[in-house]
Amino acid sequence: MSAPSGWTSHSFAAAGISHEWYRRGSGPVVIVIHEIPGITPKVLRFAEEVVDRGFTVAMPLLVGDAQRRPSRGYLASSFAKVCVSKEFSTWAIGRTSPVVGWLRALGRHLHAEVGGPGIGAVGMCFSGGFALGMMVDDAMVAPVLSQPSLPLPAGSARGADLGLDPADLAVVLERAAQGCEVLGLRFDQDRAVGTRFDTLRRLLGESFIAVELASTRPSDHSVLTEQRDDASVERVLDFLAAKLLVE
Numbered sequence: 001m002s003a004p005s006g007w008t009s010h011s012f013a014a015a016g017i018s019h020e021w022y023r024r025g026s027g028p029v030v031i032v033i034h035e036i037p038g039i040t041p042k043v044l045r046f047a048e049e050v051v052d053r054g055f056t057v058a059m060p061l062l063v064g065d066a067q068r069r070p071s072r073g074y075l076a077s078s079f080a081k082v083c084v085s086k087e088f089s090t091w092a093i094g095r096t097s098p099v100v101g102w103l104r105a106l107g108r109h110l111h112a113e114v115g116g117p118g119i120g121a122v123g124m125c126f127s128g129g130f131a132l133g134m135m136v137d138d139a140m141v142a143p144v145l146s147q148p149s150l151p152l153p154a155g156s157a158r159g160a161d162l163g164l165d166p167a168d169l170a171v172v173l174e175r176a177a178q179g180c181e182v183l184g185l186r187f188d189q190d191r192a193v194g195t196r197f198d199t200l201r202r203l204l205g206e207s208f209i210a211v212e213l214a215s216t217r218p219s220d221h222s223v224l225t226e227q228r229d230d231a232s233v234e235r236v237l238d239f240l241a242a243k244l245l246v247e
Contacts, residue, residue: 004044004067007059014105015098017087021060021106025051028116028244030142031058031107031134035125035222037078038064042225043124046233050122053237054245056114058106062087062099062127070226082126090126091151093158096165100133111139118142120240124224125149125192129163135180136171142243144236145184145200146223149192159194162203169203176207183239184208185223185232189215211235 003009007022022039024047032047034040039047039061051057063085064078083090087099107119120142121131128148134140153159164172176182182204186193200208213220213229220227224236 002066004039006048012102012106012109014109015101017099017102019060019062019102021058022066023056023058024048025054025056027054027056027114029058029107029110029114029119030055030240030244031060031103031110031119031121031131033060033103033121033123033127033130034062034064035127035147035225036063036082037070037074038068039066040070040225041067042222042228046122046224046228049233049237050240053241055120055240056110058110060103060106088126089151089163091154091158093151093161094165095163096133096168097130097150097163100130103130104134104137107134107139108137117244117246120144120244122146122224122236122240123148124222128193129196132162132172132182133164133168135175135182136168138175141180142240143180143182144239145182146236147186147190147193147221148184148196149194153192153194156195160196160199161194162196162199173203176204179207181207181209181239181243183211183236185211185236186213187215187220187223187227188212189218190221192221209239
């Protein structure tokens with residue numbers, strides 16, 4: 001599959017997983033992890049704004065296509081692939097998705113090459129919690145969780161779960177206690193997020209920064225893309241800059 005204009009295409013294999021990913025920009029590394037159904041034009045727009053703020057952006061293609069516009073059929077097919085793939089812990093409680101190991105390895109690889117104070121990551125929807133799982137590595141200093149939706153919130157236990165196994169969660173809590181802040185964004189009536197923000201507040205305390213927007217439509221979900229909130233996009237860019245663009 002060809003890379004979006006201005007981006008270079010690469011392949012990376014680790015943890016028994018291989019994915020294509022796209023790269024653009026210079027400066028500290030930020031991994032932008034798309035939502036369902038794939039790298040839509042609005043996901044690409046957001047990623048390019050991160051590039052423009054002075055970052056090297058890595059944009060993995062985990063499911064779907066690059067630059068394809070969303071449709072009901074496309075959303076359904078990508079969702080089905082996520083549900084059946086062993087890379088994603090779609091339903092399991094207290095389990096880190098295997099693809100998070102691949103993302104950690106990609107982050108380590110790029111940080112070793114590019115350098116800087118650390119890396120950032122922005123997860124969205126099914127990938128929203130992946131940035132939290134990447135905090136197991138000390139290099140992750142700017143995790144952003146936009147509408148984290150795994151495990152799927154069928155029942156109160158799944159809706160509250162952070163999608164991390166106990167060992168990973170322990171490391172995340174230790175790093176948060178040491179001052180690593182986590183930025184989370186959601187629409188306040190978004191059922192896909194469940195009660196995870198309550199869990200994050202309880203476990204991370206002051207290290208969790210919550211941006212919660214008033215829902216105006218039942219479909220409000222994608223804070224940074226399809227139902228984009230410009231102020232929230234700026235909040236994310238400022239967060240990344242504060243953590244990564246330091247001397």
